[in-house]
Amino acid sequence: MKAHERAANIALAGLTLAPLVVKVDPNVNVILTACLTVYVGCYRSVKPTPPSETMSNEHAMRFPIVGSAMLLSLFLLFKFLSKDLVNAVLTCYFFVLGIIALSATLLPAIKRFLPKHWNEDFIAWHLPYFHSVSVEFTKSQVVASIPGTFFCIWYASKKHWLANNILGIAFCIQGIEMLSLGSFKTGAILLGGLFIYDIFWVFFTPVMVSVAKSFDAPIKLLFPTSDAARPFSMLGLGDIVIPGIFVALALRFDVSRGKDNCYFRSAFLGYSVGLILTIIVMNWFQAAQPALLYIVPGVVGFVAAHCLWNGEVKPLLEYDESKMAAESSSSDEKPEKKVE
Template identity: 80%
Template sequence: MTMKTHERAANLALAGLSLAPLVVKVNPNVNVILTACLAVYVGCYRSVKPTPPSETMSKEHAMRFPLVGSAMLLSLFLLFKFLSKDLVNAVLTAYFFILGIAALCATLLPSVKRFLPKEWNDNAIVWHAPFFHSLSVEFTKSQVVASIPGFFFCIWYAAKKHWLANNVLGISFCIQGIEMLSLGSFKTGAILLVWVVCTELKLFLSEILLLFFHHSSIKIIT
């Protein structure tokens, strides 16, 4: 089997794992592990380009990553703390609606391009914003076609918030994040990996502490 065949098999397996809980009972832990592994595989495969990327993530960027991530989490916590929950949810829904269309479009694009005329893939269209001519967006007709199913899917996500929609968007974000990530060295990758492990450990310990203090407060009250 060629690498391209492996990727297609992984894509089919991802689709099957996403849809399987709709018809059969699937162990959630097994589903999560397999889905994560397949998403990483597909993202890594797609990140390999014919020509090396012009920009790569440096060690400094990787070391700055935890600070940016922590700031984002803190900002989200403060938003929920001081603003209306409905307002924050509406803003996040709109945010994921727009990002979801872009992520699904980019994820579906390689499959869609094969069935479209070559000029639709190569000839870029540049759209300039009215009154702000410095702001422009470049896209192809293939990207427009690929964004159509993503648009309707995200409408369903915003309207229903179905778990399947959440899972599909999460997989798309994961694949696109890995595909766009270009590490300059092994050391940079190791820094990111350590940060991810430490973050997971921190979240795990936080959950334990919250449960401990929660049960302790209940005992004191009773």
């Protein structure tokens, strides 16, 4: 065999054996992951009956104050205590929360393959020596907790960014699915307060950025970069859950009226545009940005413009899930009329 033919064969062999590596820009990863998480969480929030407990206007007003107190407390903990000690305690805490969140996220898929009575029959477990404290669960929930437990063990031992992200996504899906704003008025109050909260703690103090970098727990999504000075692009879970519950409210509003996701599309588009704008500005200035500065006007603005265009401001502002839940429960309690 001639030398050039051997060289060609070696090159061809190297080409066929080389692994296929698809590199995706971390900024694209941030946008796609956050948007997909919001989309899944919103559709999982649509239930046969409205949520029984919803956030009130007072709770929405207090939320930024409570959040600020918690953020400042974490900042002081990292400043005056050992970072390793604080993160060890937080790892234990999120280990338990992670099992619960992953189990709840996997449960709908696992239930399909289990006997019906495993999904419906509850088992009551009483805490030893404190028999008044009890926990109810089904066999299906126990089965769902098995993969969640093994996954959390992997996360706690390796702290891999992918394990962090999967846990973070589970937290976000559960948050969007379970939390209810109740009305668009409450949602506007909450998003407006957190809009100011995010701007203050990112632009006017080092607290938010310091806690985000020190906090070694799945409270943010991480995506590796090729920049040694900034090894990860990150997005806080609050930037997914908080606007996500507003987008989910828009979807349930559409479902309640039997419309084809009109306002959900506007809210979801507003979230996507706000998130993309956050990434653009962050890369332009090479500095951390308060994502809610761009996401809140996007979500609220797109929904507001849509309802003004349709002339449906009144029905949107009058929508209240707590009233719907009360009406649903009262109608269920009414005895059926006997037909003779």
